[in-house]
Structure formats: C-alpha cells, structure tokens
Amino acid sequence: MNYSATRLLELTSRELDRFRANHAESAVLHERARISLLNRVPMQWMVHWAGGFPIYVAHAEGGQLRDVDGHEYVDFCLGDTAAMFGHSPPATVAAITKQLSSGMTFMLPTPDALVVGEQLSAHFGVDSWQFTLSATDANRAALRYARAITGRNKILVFNHCYHGSVDETFATLDGDKIVAPVTSLGPPVDPAVTTRVVEFNDVPALSEALEKGDVAAVLTEPALTNVGIVLPGEGFHARLRDLTRRHGTLLIIDETHTLSAGLGGCTRVYGLEPDIVVVGKAIAGGVPAGAYGFSQECSRKAASVTSMVNTDSPGVGGTLAANALSLAAMRATLADVLTAKAFESSIALATRWTQGVASLISEHGLAWHVTQLGCRSEYHFAPQPFTTGAEANAAMDHPLERLLRLYSLNRGFVLTPFHNMALFCPAHSLQDVDRHCEIMDDVLSELFKR
Ligand SMILES: Cc1ncc(COP(=O)(O)O)c(C=O)c1O
Known part of the structure; x- marks a missing residue:
C-alpha cells in the first residue's frame, strides 16, 4: 500500500512541533553552539537526527538514555553499534x-x-x-x-x-x-x-x-x-x-x-x-x-x-x-x-522485534520486509530481501524513515539517524520491544489510514 505524500508532510510537521515543544533545553544548547561548533554540531551527521536538532544527552546506562530535558528513552540506537551491549557496562x-x-x-x-x-x-x-x-x-x-x-x-x-x-x-x-x-x-x-x-x-x-x-x-x-x-x-x-x-x-x-x-x-x-x-x-x-x-x-x-x-x-x-x-x-x-549469554538474550529480543514488525507489515498490507542479523534488525520498504546494495539503496525513502524515527523519538524510543535499524542489548526488555511495536502500529495506522 502507498501513503499520501500530503499525509506524510502533515504528520511530520505535527511531530516536529511536538519535538520542539518538548525539547526546550536541547534547543537552547543547539542555539548556543551556533558559533563554537560547525553547523552547531560536534559531528556533521548529528544534523540528521529526525527532530531537526539532536537531543543532548544527560545520562545513559544499560539500554536507556536520558536527555537534558529530563525525558527517558529506550535506546535502540546504542551509539550505532559502539554501545551494542548497553551503555557503560x-x-x-x-x-x-x-x-x-x-x-x-x-x-x-x-x-x-x-x-x-x-x-x-x-x-x-x-x-x-x-x-x-x-x-x-x-x-x-x-x-x-x-x-x-x-x-x-x-x-x-x-x-x-x-x-x-x-x-x-x-x-x-x-x-x-x-x-x-x-x-x-x-x-x-x-x-x-x-x-x-x-x-x-x-x-x-x-x-x-x-x-x-x-x-x-x-x-x-x-x-x-x-x-x-x-x-x-x-x-x-x-x-x-x-x-x-x-x-x-x-x-x-x-x-x-x-x-x-x-x-x-x-x-x-x-x-x-x-x-x-x-x-x-x-x-x-x-x-x-x-x-x-x-x-x-x-x-x-x-x-x-x-x-x-x-x-x-x-x-x-x-x-x-x-x-x-x-x-x-x-x-x-x-x-x-561480549559473552555468549549476552548475545543469547539480545538476539532473543531482536527476534521478538523482527516477528512483531513482520506481523505489522502483514496487518497493514505493506510491501515491506524485515531482516535480522543476530541482535540487529531492520525493516525495508521493498517486498523481497535484497541481493545487491543498489537494490537496497533504491528502496530507501528518507522522508518516510524520518517520520518513523521522529514518531518513535517523541514517544521515548531512540533509533539510529540512518535507515531503519534497531539494536538490542541484554538490558532491554520484552516490554520495550512490544511497546515499540505498538508505537509503530500507531504511526502506520495514522499514515496509511484511508
Ligand atoms: C562496517 C563498518 N566498518 C567501519 C566503520 C567505521 O567505524 P568508526 O566510525 O567507528 O571508525 C563503520 C561505521 O559505521 C562500519 O559500519
């Protein structure tokens, strides 16, 4: 099923308003960085976070992260793999x-x-x-x-x-x-x-x-x-x-x-x-x-x-x-x-998420698929698994990815600022995984409602 571009823009704009309203402290820091940091960020890819500016981190531990505005997040980004077994083990x-x-x-x-x-x-x-x-x-x-x-x-x-x-x-x-x-x-x-x-x-x-x-x-x-x-x-x-x-x-x-x-x-x-x-x-x-x-x-x-x-x-x-x-x-x-036990529990969570996302794809009648590689999992906007990088690249849809990430961020889940990847660590719980699937169900319902 295809989505309406207008609907995508409406939802993104509503979610951006919500993000700005709830992240005043991060916004102040981002503004203050105007002179001292190039493009106001310490690394250029931080410009790409879904809210238009990054959340500034106050504390992270295990599978959780807290920002300077006091919001708690379940972190499925985990430093894009650098904290794959949780923060500060x-x-x-x-x-x-x-x-x-x-x-x-x-x-x-x-x-x-x-x-x-x-x-x-x-x-x-x-x-x-x-x-x-x-x-x-x-x-x-x-x-x-x-x-x-x-x-x-x-x-x-x-x-x-x-x-x-x-x-x-x-x-x-x-x-x-x-x-x-x-x-x-x-x-x-x-x-x-x-x-x-x-x-x-x-x-x-x-x-x-x-x-x-x-x-x-x-x-x-x-x-x-x-x-x-x-x-x-x-x-x-x-x-x-x-x-x-x-x-x-x-x-x-x-x-x-x-x-x-x-x-x-x-x-x-x-x-x-x-x-x-x-x-x-x-x-x-x-x-x-x-x-x-x-x-x-x-x-x-x-x-x-x-x-x-x-x-x-x-x-x-x-x-x-x-x-x-x-x-x-x-x-x-x-x-x-980095133990066998840690892999076992992280992979079990990734499997649960993969199954949950696969069910949502089917319930919403989407021509998408989801791929798991151990404790890493990712969904793709194409019906079949890819065989080449060119196929995978062609299936990317950056505005759609952004909405999905922003919607999750506004509801307490951090995903990578690139494509649709989620990583799982032993400190995450089944409830975290299931809650994220519920949120994904909500955004898909809003986006694809007839
Ligand atoms: C497969 C692969 N190799 C190497 C790197 C580089 O890692 P780093 O940025 O920590 O040097 C990355 C970064 O994402 C990667 O995905």
Missing part, C-alpha cells in the same frame, strides 16, 4: 576506572595488550592483532598492509558499502562507471584510480574484476549493513574466497557491525576464512578502539613487510593507538560483556 567501567589512576597512554604495552590479542584470536580465529582508535583506522591500516604484501595498488569494494571514512571505499557504481558518491566530501582522487566496485552477490562481476590481477584486497562486510541489511546469497562467501585465493587477492572481512551475528561475528557464524579481520566500535564497550588481525599465512607476510620498512611512521598507526585505557576496556569487555 559495569565490567568495562570497573576496568577503566582502575586504569585511570595508573596512566592512560605510554607508547609502551601493558600486559592487557597480549591478553586482548589472545581474546580476539579466540573470537575470530585469526592472530597477530594490531590496535587502532577506530574501525576506520583499522580498515585504513589493513588496506596499507594488503598493498604492501601483494605489491598491488587497487582495492575492491561492493556497491553501497561503508567502512568508515576510508578514502578508497568512497566509490560507487554509476552504470558501469566508478564515481565518488555525491555525499563524499572533497575526494582526494578519482576513486576509479584506487578502487573497483561490483555489486554484492554478483559473482561473475567479481570474477571479472579480479581477473586483471591488480587487486590487493577485497574489503567487505560479510553482510552489508550500511544500506539496510543485504545478506550473502547461498554459496557467495565460498565463491568470494575461491576467487580471491585464485587471483592472489587478500580478503579483508570488516566485522564492525556484523559482530551482531554472535560470538566471533559472521566470521565464526558463517565459518569464513579471511586473511584479515577488522573490528571496532563495540569491542571496548564504548571506549574508542579498533583492531585488525591476520591469518597465520598473512601474518608471516605482514611481519616480513614491516621488517623491511625501517621507520616509525610507515603510514599506519597513531600515537594514542593501543593506549592502556582502550586495552583495559577491551580486555574487560571481551571477557565479561
């Missing part, structure tokens, strides 16, 4: 509190470094870990290593991927041309120079793109999560692995979001065999941290290329990378927060 807080008074950064390792390396190896089945402050940095470094190891300069990504602000990955297909997406700010070079792009799940195109023998690495999420969720088709990963091996191309699996699938992310759940694994966001419970690790064979090559670069500034790294505070946070989070 007690074990992480205890570890960083202890570390705070013992020094935070030294340019020297603490014993936590090797414990975290061992923990990450146990999760993802690859070794030889290196640390960064973000998943973006980990992807950048992984690409540098891949070029150094293979002596090749191109990388390959899938259309509508996102791997953080990594220059080479800001490349998209326009017909058969590779171009910078319109959203890319100041691209350094034409991305066709650095990057090949093919559609996810398109094995013939992948095969053709690798055949030239000049691609250092394929960098991919195991399932796309940044253009809605696009799951890999039957046998896609096996073909991807075969082709990359056959053409001497390294396979970098970015688990930053797909960690939601369960312990060890999709690498473990799907039984993948990457050359390099990248992780970030949730692994330190909210403290900035990223990491990348190498398969045994790749790690020998990585060690050999680094021994040839006799410099302290090889193009990867950062003074604060592997700092003691991030490592203490990762150690505690990996040991006590």
Whole structure:
C-alpha cells in the first residue's frame, strides 16, 4: 500500500512541533553552539537526527538514555553499534576506572595488550592483532598492509558499502562507471584510480574484476549493513574466497557491525576464512578502539613487510593507538560483556522485534520486509530481501524513515539517524520491544489510514 505524500508532510510537521515543544533545553544548547561548533554540531551527521536538532544527552546506562530535558528513552540506537551491549557496562567501567589512576597512554604495552590479542584470536580465529582508535583506522591500516604484501595498488569494494571514512571505499557504481558518491566530501582522487566496485552477490562481476590481477584486497562486510541489511546469497562467501585465493587477492572481512551475528561475528557464524579481520566500535564497550588481525599465512607476510620498512611512521598507526585505557576496556569487555549469554538474550529480543514488525507489515498490507542479523534488525520498504546494495539503496525513502524515527523519538524510543535499524542489548526488555511495536502500529495506522 502507498501513503499520501500530503499525509506524510502533515504528520511530520505535527511531530516536529511536538519535538520542539518538548525539547526546550536541547534547543537552547543547539542555539548556543551556533558559533563554537560547525553547523552547531560536534559531528556533521548529528544534523540528521529526525527532530531537526539532536537531543543532548544527560545520562545513559544499560539500554536507556536520558536527555537534558529530563525525558527517558529506550535506546535502540546504542551509539550505532559502539554501545551494542548497553551503555557503560559495569565490567568495562570497573576496568577503566582502575586504569585511570595508573596512566592512560605510554607508547609502551601493558600486559592487557597480549591478553586482548589472545581474546580476539579466540573470537575470530585469526592472530597477530594490531590496535587502532577506530574501525576506520583499522580498515585504513589493513588496506596499507594488503598493498604492501601483494605489491598491488587497487582495492575492491561492493556497491553501497561503508567502512568508515576510508578514502578508497568512497566509490560507487554509476552504470558501469566508478564515481565518488555525491555525499563524499572533497575526494582526494578519482576513486576509479584506487578502487573497483561490483555489486554484492554478483559473482561473475567479481570474477571479472579480479581477473586483471591488480587487486590487493577485497574489503567487505560479510553482510552489508550500511544500506539496510543485504545478506550473502547461498554459496557467495565460498565463491568470494575461491576467487580471491585464485587471483592472489587478500580478503579483508570488516566485522564492525556484523559482530551482531554472535560470538566471533559472521566470521565464526558463517565459518569464513579471511586473511584479515577488522573490528571496532563495540569491542571496548564504548571506549574508542579498533583492531585488525591476520591469518597465520598473512601474518608471516605482514611481519616480513614491516621488517623491511625501517621507520616509525610507515603510514599506519597513531600515537594514542593501543593506549592502556582502550586495552583495559577491551580486555574487560571481551571477557565479561561480549559473552555468549549476552548475545543469547539480545538476539532473543531482536527476534521478538523482527516477528512483531513482520506481523505489522502483514496487518497493514505493506510491501515491506524485515531482516535480522543476530541482535540487529531492520525493516525495508521493498517486498523481497535484497541481493545487491543498489537494490537496497533504491528502496530507501528518507522522508518516510524520518517520520518513523521522529514518531518513535517523541514517544521515548531512540533509533539510529540512518535507515531503519534497531539494536538490542541484554538490558532491554520484552516490554520495550512490544511497546515499540505498538508505537509503530500507531504511526502506520495514522499514515496509511484511508
Ligand atoms: C562496517 C563498518 N566498518 C567501519 C566503520 C567505521 O567505524 P568508526 O566510525 O567507528 O571508525 C563503520 C561505521 O559505521 C562500519 O559500519
């Protein structure tokens, strides 16, 4: 069923009025930021929150968040995965509190470094870990290593991927041309120079793109999560692995979001065999941290290329990378927060939400579907699951997404400012999930009423 554009505008305008009326304190802070912050926000994507300005956070704990106007929210955004197991998990807080008074950064390792390396190896089945402050940095470094190891300069990504602000990955297909997406700010070079792009799940195109023998690495999420969720088709990963091996191309699996699938992310759940694994966001419970690790064979090559670069500034790294505070946070989070039990309860909530949303889609006669990847779930404005990023991108409807998010926000639920994703943590309850489905029922009834 289709909605009336006029009705959508009316509802959005009514909800914006309600948002402004209820968020006076946030509005004052937003106005005060006019001079001190670019476009009044500390990060540009904060402009995109559904109310026209962001709510300012006073406190967050577990699955809840309180704003400076005193409203309590159930937080299904969870820092867009960075707080995937809830805000300020007690074990992480205890570890960083202890570390705070013992020094935070030294340019020297603490014993936590090797414990975290061992923990990450146990999760993802690859070794030889290196640390960064973000998943973006980990992807950048992984690409540098891949070029150094293979002596090749191109990388390959899938259309509508996102791997953080990594220059080479800001490349998209326009017909058969590779171009910078319109959203890319100041691209350094034409991305066709650095990057090949093919559609996810398109094995013939992948095969053709690798055949030239000049691609250092394929960098991919195991399932796309940044253009809605696009799951890999039957046998896609096996073909991807075969082709990359056959053409001497390294396979970098970015688990930053797909960690939601369960312990060890999709690498473990799907039984993948990457050359390099990248992780970030949730692994330190909210403290900035990223990491990348190498398969045994790749790690020998990585060690050999680094021994040839006799410099302290090889193009990867950062003074604060592997700092003691991030490592203490990762150690505690990996040991006590990111546990099988935590996944079990979060995934159960995601399943309940997925079922609830699927029922609403059917009751309202909508040609939509909902996709779950562990404790992450998302609905899409198209009847069938997608096979490519282009299909998923074409189904997006930003005004509609905005209304759905704003309506929820006005009724105590925070969802990401991008597409229709919800994340669940052990601190959420079945009541939270069911209440959100009721709210979704209300907005759909208002929007689609005849
Ligand atoms: C798959 C993936 N990789 C990497 C990143 C970058 O993470 P960060 O912004 O924490 O560097 C993101 C961010 O959303 C992501 O979705």
